[in-house]
Amino acid sequence: MLLDSLKADLAQLxxxxxxxxxxxxxxxxxxxxxVDGRDMLAFCSNDYLGLAAEPELAxxxxxxxxxxxxxxxxxxxxxxxxTVHDELERRLAAFVGCERALxxxxxxxxxxxxxxxLVGRGDAIFADRLNHASLVDGALLSRADLHRYPHADxxxxxxxxxxxxxxxxxxxxxxxxxxxGDLAPLxxxxxxxxxxxxxxxxxxxxxxxxxxxxxRGALREAGLASWRLLYIGTLGKAAGVSGAFVAGQxxxxxxLMQKTRTYIFTTGAPPALATALLKSLDLIEHGDARRVxxxxxxxxxxxxxxxxxxxxxxxxxxxxxxxxxxxxEAVAAARALWDAGLWVPAIRPPxxxxxxxxxxxxxxAAHTHQDVERLVTALNDLERTA
Numbered sequence: 001m002l003l004d005s006l007k008a009d010l011a012q013l014x015x016x017x018x019x020x021x022x023x024x025x026x027x028x029x030x031x032x033x034x035v036d037g038r039d040m041l042a043f044c045s046n047d048y049l050g051l052a053a054e055p056e057l058a059x060x061x062x063x064x065x066x067x068x069x070x071x072x073x074x075x076x077x078x079x080x081x082x083t084v085h086d087e088l089e090r091r092l093a094a095f096v097g098c099e100r101a102l103x104x105x106x107x108x109x110x111x112x113x114x115x116x117x118l119v120g121r122g123d124a125i126f127a128d129r130l131n132h133a134s135l136v137d138g139a140l141l142s143r144a145d146l147h148r149y150p151h152a153d154x155x156x157x158x159x160x161x162x163x164x165x166x167x168x169x170x171x172x173x174x175x176x177x178x179x180x181g182d183l184a185p186l187x188x189x190x191x192x193x194x195x196x197x198x199x200x201x202x203x204x205x206x207x208x209x210x211x212x213x214x215x216r217g218a219l220r221e222a223g224l225a226s227w228r229l230l231y232i233g234t235l236g237k238a239a240g241v242s243g244a245f246v247a248g249q250x251x252x253x254x255x256l257m258q259k260t261r262t263y264i265f266t267t268g269a270p271p272a273l274a275t276a277l278l279k280s281l282d283l284i285e286h287g288d289a290r291r292v293x294x295x296x297x298x299x300x301x302x303x304x305x306x307x308x309x310x311x312x313x314x315x316x317x318x319x320x321x322x323x324x325x326x327x328x329e330a331v332a333a334a335r336a337l338w339d340a341g342l343w344v345p346a347i348r349p350p351x352x353x354x355x356x357x358x359x360x361x362x363x364x365a366a367h368t369h370q371d372v373e374r375l376v377t378a379l380n381d382l383e384r385t386a
Contacts, residue, residue: 017327018348028053029240031367035343041371042343043361048210048318049290050366051240051283057276061241064275072268077257080268088274089245091281096208096217096231098247102257105269107205107234107244108134113262114230114246115172116142117255118199124166126157126198128173130180135172135203144170151177154188161196169198175218176206179352179360181315186222193228201230206319209238215284215291227252239280243269290365294318297363297372304376310383313358320361321347322379330357333382340378 013019026034029052033042051057064084074080085103093101104110115138119125123144127135130151139146145166149157161169171193173184186202193200204217212220215238219231227249235243246256257263301320305312311323324330327348334346337359348357359379363372 017331023343031364031371033343038341040338040341040343041374043363043367043375044343044345045362045364046206046237047240047364047366048206048238048294048362049215049240049284049287050364051238051280053366054240054283056283057240057279060279061272061276064270064272067275068271070272071270074268075264075266076268077264082268082271082274084271084274084278085268088277091278092233092245093247095281095285096233096247097220097225098229098231099250100253101245101247102253102260102263103243103245103269103274104260104263105243105266107203107232107236108137109262109266110232110234110244110246111135111203112138112141113260114201114232114256115139115170116261117259118142118201118230119144119168119170122166123168123170124164126160126164126169126171128152128177128184130177131172131174132178132203132205135174139172151180152182152185154185154192157189158192161192161198164196169196171198171200173200173202174206175202175204175211176317176319178206178319179321179347179358180313181317181319181321182313183218183317186218186224190224190226190229194226198228199230200226200228201232203232203234205232205234205237205244206317208233208235209284209287210291210294210318215287235277235280239277239284241276241280242273243277287365294363294365297365297367297369300369300372301361301363301376304373304380306380307383309386318363320363322359322361323356324358325355327357329386330359333359333386336382336386337378342375342378344375 023035029047031042033040072080089101089103111134119142121143125139125144126147129148147160175184190200207218209215211218231247233245235241313321330346337344344359347360
């Protein structure tokens with residue numbers, strides 16, 4: 001009976017055009033990929049600076065493996081923490097302008113672990129309604145009271161904060177929202193955090209390496225600094241490797257090291273990855289040419305698309321969503337692009353709200369203007385004939 005029930009649920013996913021498809025690549029990360037045996041032009045990678053297949057990073061990873069071996073051998077607080085991990089944490093903290101940083105194995109582990117380490121029962125979390133799933137899960141795991149305010153609505157957030165009698169308050173937001181590509185009102189959020197004596201945690205997964213001077217992130221771009229700020233950076237997107245980090249005031253990061261269960265109770269990331277990430281930070285810091293090229297690609301896409309029924313959402317970031325609305329139509333559009341050799345994923349509920357199914361276009365510095373023009377032409381033609 002249990003298996004029959006599961007099969008029925010799968011059939012419902014099919015009926016609603018909600019079943020996800022997993023594809024397998026047979027080439028390194030990059031725009032021109034061989035996927036499930038087909039040569040495709042991909043617009044679905046978070047490798048925003050084109051570093052994932054950068055030879056210098058591969059060489060650094062090899063050198064790290066030669067020096068440190070393939071694994072760490074234990075959790076960080078037992079014997080799995082190496083001097084190269086220390087060096088990476090110092091570099092990360094300095095890079096984003098914080099006193100200290102803590103390196104974790106994944107972004108999901110950072111978000112789902114840091115929140116419960118900061119707040120718990122009797123405390124309150126104020127979260128943007130469009131926050132990433134890892135932030136939602138972290139909030140639920142904390143057992144704190146969860147208040148979800150309408151997307152980027154500072155007035156609603158202010159009302160919620162004013163009405164709260166919680167001992168500790170935490171405001172949580174993405175910097176760049178992963179399905180819309182827009183930016184959080186970070187300055188306004190910090191003003192409210194200071195007024196209502198709250199922490200402000202910013203997940204800069206899609207901003208680190210892309211936004212700010214020398215790619216130092218959304219907080220540096222906004223010119224914000226405060227002991228109240230906790231900065232989450234992801235190292236598997238623009239950095240091109242793997243992992244994540246939380247940075248902030250030194251005592252706060254020390255507390256997180258003592259209390260973050262996803263850091264304490266897992267084997268440390270391989271030290272060879274830390275070696276590669278040190279090289280990645282060098283490439284990001286000196287990567288203005290990549291960021292300039294990426295900005296011109298974004299402008300090319302936005303000026304080239306001439307859509308009438310579908311909606312290109314406002315975004316200045318590499319995430320450029322085209323909202324179609326209907327699930328089946330979005331899936332059909334993605335399939336038509338796939339058949340034309342263009343890999344653009346259809347994103348549907350529950351990842352996005354009902355009625356806002358979309359094509360999620362991701363641009364990278366490894367794309368060319370010819371790549372973008374091919375996509376623009378295909379989308380313009382497809383909308384007219386759909």
